[in-house]
Amino acid sequence: MRVIVLQGSPNANGSTARLVAEFARGAAEAGHDVDVVDVATLNIAPCTGCVACGYGGPCAQSDDFDGLRERILLSDALVFATPLYYYGMTAQLKTVIDRFCAANPEITGKRFKSALLAVAWNADGWTFDALEAHYNTLVRYLSMRDCGRVLGRGCGTPAMTARSAYIREAYELGRSLR
Numbered sequence: 001m002r003v004i005v006l007q008g009s010p011n012a013n014g015s016t017a018r019l020v021a022e023f024a025r026g027a028a029e030a031g032h033d034v035d036v037v038d039v040a041t042l043n044i045a046p047c048t049g050c051v052a053c054g055y056g057g058p059c060a061q062s063d064d065f066d067g068l069r070e071r072i073l074l075s076d077a078l079v080f081a082t083p084l085y086y087y088g089m090t091a092q093l094k095t096v097i098d099r100f101c102a103a104n105p106e107i108t109g110k111r112f113k114s115a116l117l118a119v120a121w122n123a124d125g126w127t128f129d130a131l132e133a134h135y136n137t138l139v140r141y142l143s144m145r146d147c148g149r150v151l152g153r154g155c156g157t158p159a160m161t162a163r164s165a166y167i168r169e170a171y172e173l174g175r176s177l178r
């Protein structure tokens with residue numbers, strides 16, 4: 001299976017990267033081809049809502065999303081990875097997802113498997129409620145099948161994350177993909 005991980009953290013060596021590395025290690029050990037994309041390094045403009053794509057592409061804008069779209073559509077599983085920024089995903093990841101509108105029929109037609117990897121400094125039980133609601137809506141709207149999530153509460157620094165049980169959970173989630 002081809003797995004693409006959209007890593008949305010602007011901190012390339014942060015807690016999100018730690019979870020992603022362990023998830024990718026587990027998925028690779030399970031025999032999957034893993035493509036980790038640091039979306040914060042890509043030049044992707046926000047969707048303008050022009051609807052020139054007709055919700056089926058191509059997008060009127062020409063930027064790094066063109067190549068990313070191809071990589072996504074070559075995959076079987078789509079993993080969203082993000083630190084929690086004000087109870088949602090990062091702007092970098094949200095910008096990519098907003099551009100999905102130019103590929104809606106192709107994405108929904110693929111019936112991707114999906115997963116969510118997230119970290120937050122906050123450890124309250126409700127910390128991820130809004131992010132999970134958004135993710136659940138994406139899964140439903142894009143006809144994906146959720147394969148699991150790792151929600152790293154109390155992972156405010158890479159050191160905190162490294163000492164947490166979430167590292168192992170991310171690895172196990174990667175290994176469990178079928």
